[in-house]
Amino acid sequence: MPDTAFVRSEMLPQQAPPITERGAVKWLRENLFSSPFNTVLTLIGLAVVFFLAQAALPWLMNSVWNATSLKECREIVWASAGPEATGACWALIRERWHQFLFGFYPADLYWRPVLALGLLLISLAPVLYYGLRKASVTLVGTVAALTLIALAMLDHDPTHLVIFALGLGGLTATAWVAPKRLLVLTVIYPLLGFWLLWGGSVWAPVGVAIGFALLVAVYLATKSYLGVVVATGAGFVVAAIWWLAVQTSVTTGLEAAMPLGMQAITSDQFGGFLLAFVIGVTAIGASLPIGILLALGRQSDMLLIKTLCVGFIEFVRGVPLITVLFTATLLLGYFLPPQTNFDVVLRVIILVTFFSAAYLAEVIRGGLAALPKGQYEAADALGLDYWQAQRLIVMPQALKVSIPGIVSTFIGLFKDTTLVAFVGLMDPLKGVTTIVRADTAWKGIYWEPYIFVGAIFFAVCFGMSRYSMYLEQKLKTDHR
């Protein structure tokens, strides 16, 4: 046997890695100082952060929360931090927060928008977290608790609070016991929410609901011998006849026989984030189905439908939103007969919806294009009809691919709601802030209201963005 033969009799134990391969040192080396260039970038970055903090921190540290005017704010800052010192004057927000949130909505009715927002989130829970009971219950429970706290701060009548608590508790329990039942709320929420916000006779939303019920009834009754498309059309015709010709007289009669309702609020009292949310949420909710139909229409073999869809999409994308908003509010006002009462907020909602629907249609068309032809062929070969194939095979995949684009469009839409300032509505950014800054007590204030409004917009948009990332992760089944 040669001397060099070697047999290991015992195994070496693991040793700790050297200091450069673990913990903070490794992280720093890899991420901040991996090369001379990276080191320079890190140092420049640190310097930028330092100068920004040096400029902004004293201003933030000297924040004043209690004052009645900008002058008083400055005096407090100078008294505490010496003359010429600067400080943020959040006292403005403390004094005017309700205008930023609700515009000129009557103060004793703030519970209505608060409840509407709470119910909105609760009704969204079964959609956002479909099939995930725990996440859904967590969302519903948290929102219910927060809504109740907010309501308690607005309304001190114990009987009201007990009613609210029972209702919200009931919804949370529903989310736990029978999550799918919560979808009933989701279905009726659009009408319930509008009624809560605008008030008026309860028979108006009921009348609209009857129209939808007629639509569904006609569709179901005629589907088997008219076919899906014609039956849908027939349903729309019947519903339109009801809404345009019959509904008003019926609801007026019902109102006379049994007056039920709440104090009506007019659209010019809406403002601030209430307005932004009403327009944004409604347009987001309505534009997705319209966008899907437009995208499908654009791919249709039927020339008329295709031409209409292409024409609509290209027209809407080619014209600035503000132009259309002006047209809708000013020109329609001149041309329509004077007694026509077509609510300005409703007009804006319809236009913003069409706008984002056109953009969505193109985003979804991209998703459709990403789908291999084989998927359509497999669906056809299995005998699925057009709508089944779209709903079960094509849309789930096309929409999944389009999620980032769809959410971008939604975020853009939500921020574009501030453009309604140009037609005299009180959006939070320009409308309310201008009003607040016009007050002599706060004349000259600049950063604080914009930072406040910007922070809320950021929180909402960031939330949407994070949710879309979560959704992409959840729907990821291709395992590439």
Added chain:
Amino acid sequence: MAEATKQMQVSDEVAIQITGMNKWYGQFHVLRDINMTVNRGERIVICGPSGSGKSTLIRCINRLEEHQSGHIVVDGTELTNDLKNIDKVRSEVGMVFQHFNLFPHLTILENCTLAPIWVRKTPKREAEEIAMHFLHKVKIPEQAHKYPGQLSGGQQQRVAIARSLCMKPRIMLFDEPTSALDPEMIKEVLDTMIALAEEGMTMLCVTHEMGFAQAVANRVVFMDQGQIVEQNAPKEFFSNPQSDRTKLFLSQILGH
């Protein structure tokens, strides 16, 4: 495997009747005067060089492609522009594709139950039982709750076969089912198809697997330039081809 062929019975009943069928892609005449009768229980292998129209032919049978003249009658239903007839034929005719075309957003089980639930209106529980039955048959019941992307090519193709079978079709069309597979996986798919043939399924199969043709087909159809050049029983087809084009093709495909 040659033994199996003899046991398989072919009935006199006509499953597919194609008469004087022509098809054009724009100016290009892809299928020229196709006449073909398929009896119930027949297993037909269609072969030919690429571009000869063999895939187009079987895709016409369930109207994935439209023919411009002539008649195609499947199971007594003529394929016309009538959507009802097309849907009827499609629900009776299963199809397996070269690239599987499973639905990647659905699990294997959902892939198999989708059409029975939505087209046949089968209750979900029952549809799942049927799906599991056929997944057992193609020997991958344990994959039922995975997604297609997690399976190998051979497994995906077997799922695709099971998915078609769940509709209880009377005719199965195979469009180059093994062309996209690794050599190792071809066998598992062919075994599944042979098992299906032995049960008496009417099958039309576009394939280059001549071993499969010899084992289970009772007719081989050779196509070139959009026409049926020759058709014969496999034994005669391979041992005694009639046309020069067939001879050339066979020498190239069997030569190496």
